[in-house]
Amino acid sequence: MTLKTRAAIKAVFGEPLLVEEIELEDPGDEEVLVKLFATGICHSQLHQIHNPDGPVPTLLGHEGTGIVLKAGSKVSHVKEGERVMIQFVPRDLPDGMTTANRTKYRWQGEEYEAGVYTWAEHALLNEQMVVPLPNDVPTDITAIIGCAVITGAGAALYTAGVKPGDAVAVFGVGGVGSNVLAGAKIAGADPIIAVDLNEGKLGYAKELGATHTVNGADVNAPDAIKELTGGGVDYAFDAIGVQAAFLQSVESVKAGVLGVHRGGTAVIVGIGQGDLPLPRLFPIGERTIMGSMGGSARPGEVMPNYIEWYKEGKLPLEKLVSKKYENLDEINEGVRALEQGEIEGRSIIVYDAP
Numbered sequence: 618m619t620l621k622t623r624a625a626i627k628a629v630f631g632e633p634l635l636v637e638e639i640e641l642e643d644p645g646d647e648e649v650l651v652k653l654f655a656t657g658i659c660h661s662q663l664h665q666i667h668n669p670d671g672p673v674p675t676l677l678g679h680e681g682t683g684i685v686l687k688a689g690s691k692v693s694h695v696k697e698g699e700r701v702m703i704q705f706v707p708r709d710l711p712d713g714m715t716t717a718n719r720t721k722y723r724w725q726g727e728e729y730e731a732g733v734y735t736w737a738e739h740a741l742l743n744e745q746m747v748v749p750l751p752n753d754v755p756t757d758i759t760a761i762i763g764c765a766v767i768t769g770a771g772a773a774l775y776t777a778g779v780k781p782g783d784a785v786a787v788f789g790v791g792g793v794g795s796n797v798l799a800g801a802k803i804a805g806a807d808p809i810i811a812v813d814l815n816e817g818k819l820g821y822a823k824e825l826g827a828t829h830t831v832n833g834a835d836v837n838a839p840d841a842i843k844e845l846t847g848g849g850v851d852y853a854f855d856a857i858g859v860q861a862a863f864l865q866s867v868e869s870v871k872a873g874v875l876g877v878h879r880g881g882t883a884v885i886v887g888i889g890q891g892d893l894p895l896p897r898l899f900p901i902g903e904r905t906i907m908g909s910m911g912g913s914a915r916p917g918e919v920m921p922n923y924i925e926w927y928k929e930g931k932l933p934l935e936k937l938v939s940k941k942y943e944n945l946d947e948i949n950e951g952v953r954a955l956e957q958g959e960i961e962g963r964s965i966i967v968y969d970a971p
């Protein structure tokens with residue numbers, strides 16, 4: 618049976634997104650048809666929207682929640698009528714596969730393929746892109762687990778493996794950086810130093826567990842961090858992806874002692890807009906630079922942990938989601954506000970109360 622639904626579509630580079638009807642067929646063997654409850658709005662989509670070479674048409678969005686309307690014959694981890702989270706990392710790819718298979722949709726009479734997408738009232742997704750969402754948690758704020766939380770908190774908890782008492786600095790208190798702060802707090806890091814250029818975002822960082830804040834517009838952030846920690850942090854996270862933040866995060870990491878132990882680690886979470894140079898004397902101090910994408914761990918294994926931490930009050934999703942839109946028609950406004958730096962944490966679109 619053909620389902621008609623509405624989706625945000627990047628149809629022409631440089632123009633606002635269209636919100637138009639698309640058509641979805643019944644799921645194939647390894648696919649699920651999901652009615653969306655909510656979706657997050659993430660910086661990655663801004664990069665997609667502003668990429669002149671990106672394919673068109675493109676469906677967007679890669680974190681959300683919904684309910685399974687239909688499931689293919691080979692789908693066993695979720696059933697019809699069950700709630701799911703949608704995430705941008707495949708949940709548990711079999712050996713040998715590097716990406717989940719794409720699905721099909723029709724728009725204006727033509728057939729196209731899509732990977733994951735959540736800026737749509739319904740989505741046809743490969744089963745790899747959903748994991749179960751328990752019934753005893755809200756369906757709106759949990760929409761950000763599928764990208765912001767696994768990327769940000771996961772960078773601290775799983776990529777870096779922050780331990781209790783480790784000193785942590787986080788550059789950038791946006792959608793991802795705010796989640797790095799939350800992950801560092803869950804891990805028991807102390808101190809947790811937030812760095813941003815915006816005083817409002819630094820106040821917000823304190824609500825999320827930052828023990829100290831540094832305004833990089835007023836002081837040299839690495840110097841301030843070294844003074845606060847007596848020489849530098851165990852882990853510095855670059856959650857921005859611009860050259861200055863990258864270099865400052867590397868510089869904020871503590872040096873090792875020659876012949877005794879290695880230095881700390883800079884974890885690069887933000888995707889840079891250009892290449893990133895290393896200081897000539899980088900080898901001195903034996904610091905490590907580590908890339909983090911999607912928080913390293915398999916979503917099928919770790920996303921239930923985030924639900925548990927939320928229930929225990931350790932993952933403040935209600936604070937991490939700072940803005941809710943009520944209709945897909947507001948998508949271009951949501952994109953504009955994110956772009957203008959108006960969003961602390963994450964904004965979401967809520968399609969439909971369950």
Ligand SMILES: [Zn+2]
Nearest residue numbers: 659661764765
């Ligand atoms: Zn994202």
